[in-house]
Amino acid sequence: MKPLPPAKGGNPLMPDIQAGHPAPVREMVLMRHAQAAPAPFGEMGMQADLARPLTAHGRQTAASCGALLRARHFTPDLVMVSPAVRTRQTLTAIGSFYGDRQPDIRYVNALYDAAPQTIRDLLYEVPDKASNIMILAHNPGLQALVAHWAARHCPPGLENALHQGFPPASMACFTAMRAWNQADDGDIRLTDLSCQ
Numbered sequence: 001m002k003p004l005p006p007a008k009g010g011n012p013l014m015p016d017i018q019a020g021h022p023a024p025v026r027e028m029v030l031m032r033h034a035q036a037a038p039a040p041f042g043e044m045g046m047q048a049d050l051a052r053p054l055t056a057h058g059r060q061t062a063a064s065c066g067a068l069l070r071a072r073h074f075t076p077d078l079v080m081v082s083p084a085v086r087t088r089q090t091l092t093a094i095g096s097f098y099g100d101r102q103p104d105i106r107y108v109n110a111l112y113d114a115a116p117q118t119i120r121d122l123l124y125e126v127p128d129k130a131s132n133i134m135i136l137a138h139n140p141g142l143q144a145l146v147a148h149w150a151a152r153h154c155p156p157g158l159e160n161a162l163h164q165g166f167p168p169a170s171m172a173c174f175t176a177m178r179a180w181n182q183a184d185d186g187d188i189r190l191t192d193l194s195c196q
Ligand SMILES: O=C(O)[C@H](O)COP(=O)(O)O
Pocket: 032, 033, 035, 036, 137, 138, 139, 140
């Protein structure tokens, strides 16, 4: 996958491949849904939250993320998506992925409002054959998980972007040299971060 352009406020990125590391074998993108509208006034609870749609801005930024992923030739084999309307609409607004291959798309109830460990544990269920994967979910779980892995490995120039938090439509890119269902935390390396 080609490198993302620099995150706002960050330094230019130095892809790992230029630093002398071997080409990555497996890629993963963690993405937070794009901006969503609040629940209608007076409607509270999980059902109202699950039903929140993207705003026009959210649809636009998700589409930009899709263009970025296509430009990077990211071809997921598996996309795991929270069942919330805002994550599903984010995936729709991303549009197609690069190339002809269609990813396996799974709506995973456990991703809704998931704790970081829940998201991490889902990797153990990724089939061996899924080399490139994408997870579309929510904060605060995603931000915590990105920070957890970034604490082990953070490329130069991404520290500033990390400190921006993980706003809606953010994407964090990771590589691993082992199958995702066997990778331990030391195998999972942050390579890029894009905050819209
Ligand atoms: O990712 C999140 O923070 C949750 O899904 C809540 O979404 P919100 O920030 O749009 O309220």
